[in-house]
Amino acid sequence: MKNLPLTLGLLITGFMLLIAIFGPSLAPHDPLVENRSFRYQGKFYGGPPRETLPPFVHPEHPLGFDDISRDLLSRLLWAVRPTLILCVIIATVRLVLGMAIGGITGLLGQRVAWLLDTLMSITSAIPILIIALGYLIWTNGTALVIYQGTTPMVANKAGMSAFLIALCLTGWVNSASVIQGQVQKVLQAQYLESAHAIGLNRWQIAYRYILPQMLPLLPMLLASELTAVTLIVAELGYLGYFIGGSYVYSDFTKDVPLPDIVKQKASQPELGQMLSDFFGQYSRSPWVSVFAGILMVLLLIGFTLTSEGLRRQLDITRPRRWNWRGLFQRQASKTKLKQTA
Numbered sequence: 001m002k003n004l005p006l007t008l009g010l011l012i013t014g015f016m017l018l019i020a021i022f023g024p025s026l027a028p029h030d031p032l033v034e035n036r037s038f039r040y041q042g043k044f045y046g047g048p049p050r051e052t053l054p055p056f057v058h059p060e061h062p063l064g065f066d067d068i069s070r071d072l073l074s075r076l077l078w079a080v081r082p083t084l085i086l087c088v089i090i091a092t093v094r095l096v097l098g099m100a101i102g103g104i105t106g107l108l109g110q111r112v113a114w115l116l117d118t119l120m121s122i123t124s125a126i127p128i129l130i131i132a133l134g135y136l137i138w139t140n141g142t143a144l145v146i147y148q149g150t151t152p153m154v155a156n157k158a159g160m161s162a163f164l165i166a167l168c169l170t171g172w173v174n175s176a177s178v179i180q181g182q183v184q185k186v187l188q189a190q191y192l193e194s195a196h197a198i199g200l201n202r203w204q205i206a207y208r209y210i211l212p213q214m215l216p217l218l219p220m221l222l223a224s225e226l227t228a229v230t231l232i233v234a235e236l237g238y239l240g241y242f243i244g245g246s247y248v249y250s251d252f253t254k255d256v257p258l259p260d261i262v263k264q265k266a267s268q269p270e271l272g273q274m275l276s277d278f279f280g281q282y283s284r285s286p287w288v289s290v291f292a293g294i295l296m297v298l299l300l301i302g303f304t305l306t307s308e309g310l311r312r313q314l315d316i317t318r319p320r321r322w323n324w325r326g327l328f329q330r331q332a333s334k335t336k337l338k339q340t341a
Contacts, residue, residue, distance in 0.1 A: 006309020009223075012302030016295070020084045023077035028060065031075040031269050034068055045069065052285045066274075067285040075269035076291055083271040083299070086243055087233060090167045091225035095218070097168065098175025103214070105176070106183030107206055113180070120177060123170040128228075129235050132166040136241050163243055167232055174228075175221050179214060186210050216314060223307035227300060234296050237272025271296050 036046040038053060045053040046069045055064040055072070063072040105116045123131075139162055186192075186209065195205050236242065274292035281288050 003309050003312055005305040006313060009302050009305030009307070009309050012298055013306055016080060016084065016299055016302060019077065019295075020081040023080055027071075027074035027077040029071040029074045031070060031078045034070055035065065036069055038065075038069065054285075055287050055291075063291060064287060065285065066288045067281045072285075072288060072291065075274065076295060079269040079271045079274055079292065080295060082243060082268065083230075083233065083296075086163060086270075087226055087229045087299075090164055090171070090229045091222055093164060093168050094171040094225050094229070095175050095222055097172035098177075098221070099179050099214070099218075101172060102176030102179030103183055103206070103210070106180040106187070107202055107210075113184075116173075116176060116180060120173050123173050126170075128167070128170055129232060131169055132163075132232060132236060133239065133241070135166040135169065136162060136236070163233075163236075167229060171225070171228065175225065178217070178221060182214060182217065183210055186213055220307055220310035220314060223303050223310060227303040227307060230296070230299050230303060233272045234275060234300075237270075237275045240276045242270050242273035242276055271299075 034046075035053075036050075038045045040053070040058055044050055045065065050069075052067055052069060053061055053065040056062060057064065061071050061073065063076070066072050066075065101116065105113055183206075192205060192209060195209060200208070271292050275289055275296065
């Protein structure tokens with residue numbers, strides 16, 4: 001194949017896109033229903049303190065239950081859509097901000113280029129995960145269960161807007177840097193001297209000559225942003241921050257003021273939140289994090305390969321694959337030129 005990373009990346013991304021579109025309609029069960037007393041082959045499965053159903057045991061639940069006895073296959077089929085929508089929205093906003101800031105900075109020249117360089121130096125010194133985590137803690141509280149009297153309450157209720165702001169505070173810098181470099185490179189071209197000669201101003205030149213040359217870069221930059229955003233979403237989910245909020249799962253097994261088992265569990269399934277309670281699930285249902293991690297890794301591999309494939313496709317200095325068909329076409333064109341001459 002001429003561009004194997006692009007082909008594989010598009011296949012994996014297309015597969016995940018199909019799951020996001022048709023997954024909820026293919027889910028065999030309700031992803032929110034808890035099977036607290038599920039009997040199979042004379043044994044009861046369910047939420048704590050019962051044992052949870054492992055994968056590849058029951059034909060109607062091929063991937064088993066999660067730690068509070070919800071069908072895992074249905075939750076995985078539902079979880080890809082919100083994760084993909086979140087990543088696409090955040091990556092698009094970051095790319096638009098990067099294009100606007102990088103393009104304007106590149107057009108205005110060295111007088112304001114130092115501002116972007118200063119911002120890049122500051123933001124590169126602080127990881128975006130720390131910035132996003134700090135913003136989510138500041139706006140939504142911690143990802144812990146707290147009590148109001150004897151009633152368990154939930155502090156983490158992060159929504160789409162909170163994640164959008166948290167991941168876009170500094171995430172636009174990389175795209176802005178690439179766009180700024182390309183704009184400054186185009187401005188040094190000799191053919192722009194004629195545009196200046198006929199009286200076009202800086203913004204007209206940008207619209208007619210610079211913007212058309214930036215558009216082919218957008219798919220590559222978008223795929224690169226999707227990779228970065230997906231990785232950050234997975235990291236935040238592992239730390240207990242995910243979209244959709246959560247509720248408290250409690251199990252009263254004794255006559256005491258407080259429940260024996262209190263857990264903060266996500267309501268609507270999302271890949272980030274399925275990775276959030278790894279240590280809590282490890283003793284009961286470690287396969288939940290494994291299957292959710294596989295889907296998250298597939299998303300990362302698909303976006304990474306697509307970005308690399310698009311970069312190779314746009315690289316004019318990269319040697320092309322030689323083939324016999326091209327040789328024969330060149331010889332045929334040479335003979336036609338000789339005949340016409």
